[in-house]
Amino acid sequence: MIMPPRVRTFALTAHVTCSVGWIGAVLVFLALAIVGLTSEDAQVVRGAYVVMEPVAWSVLVPLAFASLMTGIIQGLGTTWGLFRHYWVLFKLLIAAFATLVLLIYMETFRIMARVAADPNADIAMVRNPSPRLHAVLALSVLLVATVLAIYKPRGLTPYGRRRQHEQRSIAGS
Amino acid sequence: MPRKGTIPSDIETHVADPFRDSDSGTENATPTWVKVFGAIFLAAVLLFLILMFARGPYRPGAHTSSGGSGSHMAIGSHPA
Numbered sequence: 001m002i003m004p005p006r007v008r009t010f011a012l013t014a015h016v017t018c019s020v021g022w023i024g025a026v027l028v029f030l031a032l033a034i035v036g037l038t039s040e041d042a043q044v045v046r047g048a049y050v051v052m053e054p055v056a057w058s059v060l061v062p063l064a065f066a067s068l069m070t071g072i073i074q075g076l077g078t079t080w081g082l083f084r085h086y087w088v089l090f091k092l093l094i095a096a097f098a099t100l101v102l103l104i105y106m107e108t109f110r111i112m113a114r115v116a117a118d119p120n121a122d123i124a125m126v127r128n129p130s131p132r133l134h135a136v137l138a139l140s141v142l143l144v145a146t147v148l149a150i151y152k153p154r155g156l157t158p159y160g161r162r163r164q165h166e167q168r169s170i171a172g173s
Numbered sequence: 174m175p176r177k178g179t180i181p182s183d184i185e186t187h188v189a190d191p192f193r194d195s196d197s198g199t200e201n202a203t204p205t206w207v208k209v210f211g212a213i214f215l216a217a218v219l220l221f222l223i224l225m226f227a228r229g230p231y232r233p234g235a236h237t238s239s240g241g242s243g244s245h246m247a248i249g250s251h252p253a
Contacts, residue, residue, distance in 0.1 A: 153204065
């Protein structure tokens with residue numbers, strides 16, 4: 001079902017807001033990860049890893065799902081479709097993959113927070129380069145998705161070509 | 174400048190004409206960028222799966238350059 005222009009604009013605004021917010025949240029996590037790795041203050045290091053889990057649950061995960069859902073709505077509610085254009089398909093795959101990895105990584109956040117909260121744990125044990133690596137990778141794939149959304153490179157999927165052919169046949173008859 | 178109440182021209186153009194320039198014969202072939210992206214995406218997914226299943230669950234200190242001090246209890250070994 002194709003959305004009317006006003007609804008479409010609203011949905012696009014929601015999608016852009018959620019997606020940009022997701023990138024911003026990942027940037028904050030990258031900053032937290034760098035603080036955790038480089039700070040000389042043990043309390044700051046512990047605090048950085050402790051705060052990651054609740055912030056991820058309250059910001060990263062909701063934004064990831066919101067971006068994915070609003071993207072699906074955008075695809076289904078416009079003539080772009082979800083599976084007609086390669087750039088839309090890749091964006092969908094990137095968002096779904098990034099969300100899945102994030103959900104799996106939540107367990108790592110939980111364990112890191114427990115280690116950081118343990119006063120007996122050595123600070124070298126608390127420091128962990130994993131969040132920095134994951135934040136850089138997440139930032140990279142989200143930026144790729146953003147570039148795809150802006151440039152919209154050409155290319156129809158076989159399904160998109162079939163649909164286009166059908167539409168032209170209907171229009172010609 | 175778009176009229177008041179209208180959708181910005183760039184967005185409107187892209188939304189309204191998704192099949193732009195699709196009459197060219199090149200549309201029937203898979204674009205090069207799709208092949209490159211597809212290969213990179215598949216490689217990334219495979220790498221993720223290999224790492225996930227080969228390394229198993231996360232262990233604290235496993236990522237540190239020293240491999241952890243070894244002087245601390247594993248997380249799962251805390252007394253109940």
